[in-house]
Amino acid sequence: MRSLQDEPVALVTGSSSGFGLLICIELALRGFVVIAGIRRMETAGKVLETAEQAGVHTRIRTVQLDVTQDSDVKQAAAYIKDQFGRLDVLVNNAGTAYGGFIEEVPAEVWLEQMNTNFHGMVRMTQAVLPLMRERRKGRIIQMSSISGRIGFPGYGPYASSKFAVEGFSECLALETEPFGIDVVIVEPGAYGTPIWEKGFTQMSTTSGLPYQAMLDKVLAFSQKSAQQGGDPREVARLVAHIACLKRPAFRYALPRSTRLTIRAKAALPGRL
């Protein structure tokens, strides 16, 4: 009989909500042992409860993992090495979204966005690459965004971090391919996950600059687009599908919502 020790192992960052949590479930349903990286461990109960409802809780381990903390990242990689001696799939999913107009965004917001969305990915990747290279096998799935391809007003810090993700991932793919490691970049459009509830700072209200109405429209548009964008499970299933492919013959994966968001972008100037 196969034990969990023989099953493929996946690590998902940012697993306590949204795509991350759904990806953990979809991977577990497909036979992975899933290490769910969680920034605040008080949310671990919710993750395990969701896994139990899906009948996959025995396949999920939760680890403390704030991707901005070197110590968390190193400990998570060491835990995987000790417990399983392998990592088949890394899903670099953790992210936050802050917005506001470029002129008004304070330095700490720019730094936070780069530190979490971009450098968090770099940190996590660097920590697990030796484990994948040793086995000459591995897959790294990068959660980018359509905002990593095209700009939107009011999304400067977020889009800049996702553009950085794209450049990093392209170079990573070229460097790791000789070692049997695949890199796939997923670029969703807007989906109704918790990321939209908390990120956008309404900076113009305090500065009095004439951007507020524009920002309101952009946000309303994003929210509408997120509502229409569909079920976040389709992104989770896409990621799980990529994780299971023998060898992906593509570098970019665009969920359905991406087209919708591009249409929204095309419509924006006329509406502002």
Ligand code: NAD
């Ligand atoms: P979400 O807010 O539900 O998920 C983000 C997760 O990242 C949360 O669980 C949060 O706790 C975690 N996180 C934040 N900072 C972290 C840190 N420092 N260390 C570890 N974890 C951290 O929103 P989501 O939409 O599921 O976002 C997941 C990813 O998908 C993000 O990278 C986001 O940029 C990307 N994305 C989302 C959309 C969308 O419309 N929802 C579209 C394109 C891309």
